Amino acid sequence: MIDFDFEHSINQEIALSDDKNITLHLKREDQLHAFVSGNKYRKLKYNLKEAENLGFKTLLTFGGAFSNHIAAVASAGYLLGFKTVGVIRGEELQHKIENNPTLQFAKKHGMEFKFVSRAVYREKTSESFLNVLQKEFNAFYLIPEGGTNPLAIKGCEEILSNEDQTFDFVCCAVGTGGTISGLINCSKPSQQVLGFPALKGSFLHQDISKFVSKTNWELISDYHFGGYAKVNRELIEFINNFNVEHNIKLDPIYTGKMMYGILDLIGKNYFPKGSRILAIHTGGLQGISGMNSVLKQKNLPLIHV
Numbered sequence: 294m295i296d297f298d299f300e301h302s303i304n305q306e307i308a309l310s311d312d313k314n315i316t317l318h319l320k321r322e323d324q325l326h327a328f329v330s331g332n333k334y335r336k337l338k339y340n341l342k343e344a345e346n347l348g349f350k351t352l353l354t355f356g357g358a359f360s361n362h363i364a365a366v367a368s369a370g371y372l373l374g375f376k377t378v379g380v381i382r383g384e385e386l387q388h389k390i391e392n393n394p395t396l397q398f399a400k401k402h403g404m405e406f407k408f409v410s411r412a413v414y415r416e417k418t419s420e421s422f423l424n425v426l427q428k429e430f431n432a433f434y435l436i437p438e439g440g441t442n443p444l445a446i447k448g449c450e451e452i453l454s455n456e457d458q459t460f461d462f463v464c465c466a467v468g469t470g471g472t473i474s475g476l477i478n479c480s481k482p483s484q485q486v487l488g489f490p491a492l493k494g495s496f497l498h499q500d501i502s503k504f505v506s507k508t509n510w511e512l513i514s515d516y517h518f519g520g521y522a523k524v525n526r527e528l529i530e531f532i533n534n535f536n537v538e539h540n541i542k543l544d545p546i547y548t549g550k551m552m553y554g555i556l557d558l559i560g561k562n563y564f565p566k567g568s569r570i571l572a573i574h575t576g577g578l579q580g581i582s583g584m585n586s587v588l589k590q591k592n593l594p595l596i597h598v
């Protein structure tokens with residue numbers, strides 16, 4: 294069983310080399326659970342309870358080739374006794390499961406896959422496609438792509454503890470916007486919540502606005518490195534140096550970009566002197582080995598594991 298009644302994860306201080314009297318802590322949500330890590334744990338918590346309460350035996354969700362969410366759902370389903378179905382973006386992947394650590398992990402934990410073309414995948418919220426899935430897999434509890442829905446946000450409202458109210462800034466990586474929405478909802482109005490989108494796109498601001506009523510937040514869109522899952526040598530080297538210096542692994546899709554952004558902004562005096570910053574390590578480390586196989590093909594340095 295997943296132990297739902299966990300403590301808050303620890304805040305680890307990150308020593309900063311330049312003397313700007315700024316304090317930076319990293320909240321180690323990546324350590325919450327070995328496989329259902331980081332914000333995916335928070336987002337699934339109340340959804341799994343709901344699925345159980347409603348008597349569902351199957352969870353169905355959507356994701357791409359290296360999705361942290363797919364890995365988390367497979368693992369949570371395995372631990373709690375749900376059958377799991379993953380609708381995976383990209384038909385070509387059905388022949389590459391053996392070379393894909395995320396899909397292999399999910400398969401090992403009992404997930405059944407349905408591989409669909411990118412065109413079909415885009416229809417994932419349409420009634421007609423959901424009807425097709427219903428016929429194929431019978432009754433299932435639907436968890437949206439990335440896991441973001443009101444119950445997921447409720448879970449993310451539990452990330453911050455009372456002691457975290459002493460921070461002036463709370464920073465997180467942004468994918469679908471569920472995590473930052475929960476953080477905004479549980480922040481104090483005097484705190485500023487900064488989101489670092491891992492992808493290009495202007496839709497996020499609107500998506501987040503649907504889930505929050507406060508205005509103490511901002512998206513900083515300068516650190517997506519070209520888009521979702523796009524990386525370059527500079528980012529990889531940053532992640533490896535950070536690991537050497539602080540003995541903390543960051544993932545290349547979300548937390549590496551966020552941390553690069555925070556340290557860059559500190560260097561540019563974005564934060565007032567004396568600021569106390571809390572960054573959320575939302576996990577995602579399972580994605581490193583998949584990314585390394587891509588980096589190898591591109592002749593880029595690998596992320597240290």
Ligand SMILES: *Cc1c(COP(=O)(O)O)cnc(C)c1O
Nearest residue numbers: 468469470471472547575576577
């Ligand atoms: C999914 C994910 C995010 C993005 O969370 P959203 O709630 O979709 O914004 C951030 N960090 C990591 C490590 C993730 O796996």
